[in-house]
Amino acid sequence: MNAMQQTIADGIGFDGLAVPAFADTGARAPGNASAGLGMRLAVRNLVMRYPNGHTALDGVSLRVGAGEMVVILGSNGCGKSTLMKCVVGLNRPTAGSVEVAGRDLATLRGNALREARMPVALISQHANLVKRRSVLANVCTGALGRHRSLSTMLGGLPKSELEPARRFLDEVGLLPLANQRAGTLSGGQAQRVAVARALAQRPQVVLADEPVASLDPEAADDVMRLLRRLATDDGLAVVAVLHQPELATRYADRLIGMRSGRVEFDERAASVGSQQISNLYVAHAS
Amino acid sequence: MNTVSSLRAAREPARRSLAKIAAFGAFVVLFFQACYGVHARPQDLITGVHGMADIISRATPPDFSQFVPSLQPIMETIDLAIFGTVLGVVLAFPLALLAASNVSPARPLYYVARGIIGITRSVPDLVWALLFVTAVGLGPFPGALALGVHSIGMLGRLFSEVIEDMDMGPVEALTLTGANRLQVFTHAVVPGVLPTLLGISLYRFDENLRSSLVLGFVGAGGIGFMLLTAMNLFQYQTVSYLLIVTFLLVAIAERGSAFLRSRVQ
Numbered sequence: 001m002n003a004m005q006q007t008i009a010d011g012i013g014f015d016g017l018a019v020p021a022f023a024d025t026g027a028r029a030p031g032n033a034s035a036g037l038g039m040r041l042a043v044r045n046l047v048m049r050y051p052n053g054h055t056a057l058d059g060v061s062l063r064v065g066a067g068e069m070v071v072i073l074g075s076n077g078c079g080k081s082t083l084m085k086c087v088v089g090l091n092r093p094t095a096g097s098v099e100v101a102g103r104d105l106a107t108l109r110g111n112a113l114r115e116a117r118m119p120v121a122l123i124s125q126h127a128n129l130v131k132r133r134s135v136l137a138n139v140c141t142g143a144l145g146r147h148r149s150l151s152t153m154l155g156g157l158p159k160s161e162l163e164p165a166r167r168f169l170d171e172v173g174l175l176p177l178a179n180q181r182a183g184t185l186s187g188g189q190a191q192r193v194a195v196a197r198a199l200a201q202r203p204q205v206v207l208a209d210e211p212v213a214s215l216d217p218e219a220a221d222d223v224m225r226l227l228r229r230l231a232t233d234d235g236l237a238v239v240a241v242l243h244q245p246e247l248a249t250r251y252a253d254r255l256i257g258m259r260s261g262r263v264e265f266d267e268r269a270a271s272v273g274s275q276q277i278s279n280l281y282v283a284h285a286s
Numbered sequence: 287m288n289t290v291s292s293l294r295a296a297r298e299p300a301r302r303s304l305a306k307i308a309a310f311g312a313f314v315v316l317f318f319q320a321c322y323g324v325h326a327r328p329q330d331l332i333t334g335v336h337g338m339a340d341i342i343s344r345a346t347p348p349d350f351s352q353f354v355p356s357l358q359p360i361m362e363t364i365d366l367a368i369f370g371t372v373l374g375v376v377l378a379f380p381l382a383l384l385a386a387s388n389v390s391p392a393r394p395l396y397y398v399a400r401g402i403i404g405i406t407r408s409v410p411d412l413v414w415a416l417l418f419v420t421a422v423g424l425g426p427f428p429g430a431l432a433l434g435v436h437s438i439g440m441l442g443r444l445f446s447e448v449i450e451d452m453d454m455g456p457v458e459a460l461t462l463t464g465a466n467r468l469q470v471f472t473h474a475v476v477p478g479v480l481p482t483l484l485g486i487s488l489y490r491f492d493e494n495l496r497s498s499l500v501l502g503f504v505g506a507g508g509i510g511f512m513l514l515t516a517m518n519l520f521q522y523q524t525v526s527y528l529l530i531v532t533f534l535l536v537a538i539a540e541r542g543s544a545f546l547r548s549r550v551q
Binding site: 088090114115117118120121122124126128129130131132133141142143144145146148152153154155194197200201 | 453455456458459460462463464465466468469472473474476477478480481
């Protein structure tokens with residue numbers, strides 16, 4: 001049992017991949033999300049309307065269970081990234097709820113929000129590492145939320161996190177580079193460090209917003225394989241936004257198609273046809 | 287409609303050429319106005335050659351016997367620059383954080399910080415020195431204060447621009463891990479901007495060293511004060527010696543700060 005499995009085992013039990021798909025097609029969500037066994041993330045009727053009247057999300061609902069990997073597909077501007085931002089509390093939705101570990105992030109502010117979103121890790125398109133710090137230090141910063149000592153306030157790293165950070169680096173295959181400056185890494189390596197930093201956060205849910213958009217095919221495959229392992233081996237709920245349908249169908253358990261701020265389909269990856277995916281983009285063009 | 291568009295397109299290059307000629311003409315007019323304003327008389331340079339040659343002959347050879355008496359003013363000049371730079375850096379950094387729009391905690395604080403930076407920067411260090419000489423008397427201390435206060439403005443402006451231009455990605459990433467504001471600041475903001483701020487501070491030291499030479503002329507101590515005294519007493523050989531010392535000091539400071547800047551980047 002690795003570090004993340006231990007964390008999950010210490011928390012809520014999970015029930016593999018047996019999570020019912022639930023699309024925003026008028027169907028009712030199957031019961032209370034937090035009551036569902038192994039449910040990690042439950043988004044209900046999320047609406048995001050900007051002051052200029054533009055509706056970015058129009059009643060989006062989805063649920064992701066422990067050990068499940070979900071990929072969201074859709075054209076630019078369909079609301080995928082807005083959804084991610086709402087889930088981590090960067091955007092405050094107009095209506096609806098985002099439930100993680102039994103708490104609704106959509107209603108929280110300030111310190112309460114900071115505490116509540118710790119079980120959610122976000123991996124962005126850019127790794128967003130502190131380039132002048134070592135790879136190991138960057139991974140350790142993922143754990144800062146749990147360490148509020150004077151030392152960490154003054155820029156020190158939590159000593160107790162060094163060993164776990166090395167383990168996470170080992171998991172992503174970058175332990176030999178632990179003491180190297182983050183600024184010297186390639187795009188693919190930097191993104192794997194971002195994954196290790198996300199692991200240091202001890203999340204229950206990992207969100208990846210276009211994590212392979214700026215990577216070459218080989219590096220993209222590495223990162224996707226890593227995200228898949230987080231779900232399969234570590235039992236995390238992984239939600240990735242992608243623009244590569246072939247990667248999505250290869251790695252995801254479930255695909256969610258979005259168009260104009262609404263969920264078009266939410267089905268097992270194997271049952272989604274290429275025409276369904278194409279329609280997401282064709283419809284946008286017209 | 288197409289004909290109108292094509293006619294407009296054809297006129298565009300001609301309009302641009304006219305604008306360039308007009309801009310050049312305006313510049314020429316402005317320059318001659320400036321020449322008139324400063325009473326520029328090139329012929330005086332020719333007639334003044336004799337006077338210059340006289341001063342140069344009286345200033346040679348430089349009076350190197352002034353080496354020992356000049357050690358104290360030299361140290362004073364360096365100390366002025368060190369004190370002024372440290373004071374400027376220490377006060378400019380927190381001000382810059384308040385004055386950087388991307389990290390400033392509140393809008394009123396942003397405007398207050400920008401105001402302080404604007405005032406300390408717009409008043410020249412020489413004027414600050416005159417004010418501080420009036421306040422605390424003659425000597426190096428008013429000079430050091432003047433350099434410090436002026437540095438607050440200069441550094442505050444540059445620091446805040448560096449902070450505003452920094453990559454906000456790591457800041458957002460750490461915020462999302464649950465780190466609090468102070469942790470985000472020490473773990474993401476500081477490592478991101480520190481090398482650039484150090485480079486700017488070293489450059490400021492170099493500038494302050496040059497400024498401290500001038501401040502001596504208004505009674506703020508250092509080599510400048512010794513230079514003024516020597517000129518008043520027509521000791522041109524001492525003046526030429528002090529000019530050599532000044533040149534060496536500035537050159538060493540320039541090279542030194544350039545070397546250190548290249549090391550911290």
